[in-house]
Amino acid sequence: MELEGRTAIITGASRGIGRSIAELFAAEGASVALVSRSADSLEEVAGGIRAAGGAAHVIAADVTVPDAAERIVAETTAAFSSVDVLVNNAGGNSFMAPISDLRPSGWHKAIALNLDSAVQLIQAALPALTASGHGSIVNVSSVTALRAAPLLGAYGAAKAALVSATQTLAVELGTQPVRVNALVPGWIATDLTEFLRHGDGLEESVLSRVPMGRWGRPEEIAQAALFLAGDRSSFMTGQSLVVDGGLSTNP
Numbered sequence: 001m002e003l004e005g006r007t008a009i010i011t012g013a014s015r016g017i018g019r020s021i022a023e024l025f026a027a028e029g030a031s032v033a034l035v036s037r038s039a040d041s042l043e044e045v046a047g048g049i050r051a052a053g054g055a056a057h058v059i060a061a062d063v064t065v066p067d068a069a070e071r072i073v074a075e076t077t078a079a080f081s082s083v084d085v086l087v088n089n090a091g092g093n094s095f096m097a098p099i100s101d102l103r104p105s106g107w108h109k110a111i112a113l114n115l116d117s118a119v120q121l122i123q124a125a126l127p128a129l130t131a132s133g134h135g136s137i138v139n140v141s142s143v144t145a146l147r148a149a150p151l152l153g154a155y156g157a158a159k160a161a162l163v164s165a166t167q168t169l170a171v172e173l174g175t176q177p178v179r180v181n182a183l184v185p186g187w188i189a190t191d192l193t194e195f196l197r198h199g200d201g202l203e204e205s206v207l208s209r210v211p212m213g214r215w216g217r218p219e220e221i222a223q224a225a226l227f228l229a230g231d232r233s234s235f236m237t238g239q240s241l242v243v244d245g246g247l248s249t250n251p
């Protein structure tokens with residue numbers, strides 16, 4: 001039980017990668033605070049965790065709304081008394097456009113969801129994470145942070161900035177007992193990428209660039225998140241762990 005006695009906040013826990021992380025962390029002994037906008041979906045995830053003997057608390061919140069971060073941390077502390085792990089996983093992208101055509105509102109929407117919300121939660125949770133004595137922050141970035149992201153420019157910029165903020169924070173935190181790392185997934189089969197599995201030849205085109213030739217599974221990202229969240233990565237901070245079937249090694 002790698003997270004026995006620890007409390008973890010996981011944003012975007014209603015489905016996809018966040019749900020897998022929540023279920024794995026709970027199975028490894030963590031009390032999990034599940035965050036997303038949809039209470040019903042979160043209750044379903046929490047029900048499964050409780051049925052398996054775990055502890056879960058549901059927090060319906062839009063992470064882009066002012067004061068959401070303070071409420072999430074306050075509710076988690078009230079439910080479980082501590083915060084040891086923060087997984088900033090809520091994110092995504094709802095439009096595709098070249099940067100030349102992006103409206104300011106579209107740019108800001110992507111930055112607010114994929115960057116600002118993570119920074120706000122980190123700021124709100126840092127006192128509790130420090131008090132825990134073994135705080136760990138996992139920021140879910142993307143391979144779009146590592147190179148050009150055509151038609152996903154704002155999303156890629158937000159995810160790249162998240163990697164940069166991860167590195168800076170690691171240095172600024174210095175010897176404080178809070179580590180911060182980025183998790184960098186490649187193409188993972190979730191609702192977010194569903195549209196790529198139905199277009200004419202789209203899926204073949206996506207997978208042709210992945211050396212392992214297949215979609216990643218949310219569970220495979222959850223295993224990497226567990227490694228970063230717990231003590232097995234105790235000498236890692238400011239790093240990016242890439243889990244992408246080899247995609248980022250392709251020229």
Ligand SMILES: NC(=O)c1ccc[n+]([C@@H]2O[C@H](COP(=O)([O-])OP(=O)(O)OC[C@H]3O[C@@H](n4cnc5c(N)ncnc54)[C@H](OP(=O)(O)O)[C@@H]3O)[C@@H](O)[C@H]2O)c1
Nearest residue numbers: 012014015016017036037038062063091092142188190192
């Ligand atoms: N799938 C991939 O190929 C891939 C690759 C690289 C990186 N990532 C990153 O991995 C993370 C998870 O992606 P995914 O594929 O699991 O996506 P997903 O299946 O679309 O799930 C996204 C999760 O985020 C929540 N969410 C979205 N907007 C929110 C908001 N404003 N406030 C609170 N919660 C919000 C959603 O719940 P509600 O709708 O209920 O709010 C849902 O639980 C994202 O940060 C994504 O950018 C994904």
